Amino acid sequence: MNDFANKMEELKSAIEVDMKELKENMMSGICKENEKMRENVKKDMREEMEKMREDVKREMHEEMEKMREDVLEKVKSLCMEVEEVKNEMKEQKRCVEFVSETYDELKKENENMKEKLNILEKNGVKKEVIEMKKDVKLIDVKMNDIVNRQQGDNLELYGLPCNNKENCKEIALAIAKNN
Numbered sequence: 001m002n003d004f005a006n007k008m009e010e011l012k013s014a015i016e017v018d019m020k021e022l023k024e025n026m027m028s029g030i031c032k033e034n035e036k037m038r039e040n041v042k043k044d045m046r047e048e049m050e051k052m053r054e055d056v057k058r059e060m061h062e063e064m065e066k067m068r069e070d071v072l073e074k075v076k077s078l079c080m081e082v083e084e085v086k087n088e089m090k091e092q093k094r095c096v097e098f099v100s101e102t103y104d105e106l107k108k109e110n111e112n113m114k115e116k117l118n119i120l121e122k123n124g125v126k127k128e129v130i131e132m133k134k135d136v137k138l139i140d141v142k143m144n145d146i147v148n149r150q151q152g153d154n155l156e157l158y159g160l161p162c163n164n165k166e167n168c169k170e171i172a173l174a175i176a177k178n179n
Helices: 002-122 125-152 168-178
Strands: none
Touching: 002 125
């Protein structure tokens, strides 16, 4: 086994030497060819990069123009909405001013009424109003009493036929004679 490993090691060393020589030979030829290819690839890449740069520049310009138009449309729309809001705010302001003015007027009127009431109270009008309320209640009680007495003197008849041509006095006399 040791022999086999030694032979394998020799074979490996020989292959490495051969590969090294082959690489060196190839490299010198390849390097020249490679240099030409590299120059051609650089030239092609520069041209392609320039084309790509122009394409990207053109596409970006077109996209930017579309975006600018979209932004302008949105700004116009927002301006219109802001104008509507301004108009609504003006209307709301007018309403608030009207309500405020009306409130102020009502407040002044209320204060005037309070002053007049205080003056009337000082002059004894409040006592007179209270006495008048008592008198109205008393009169109301007396009226109810009079109505009740009056109804006690009346006679109510039920079950009589109603007719436009009937004479209530005659019907009442006839009923009174029968009873």
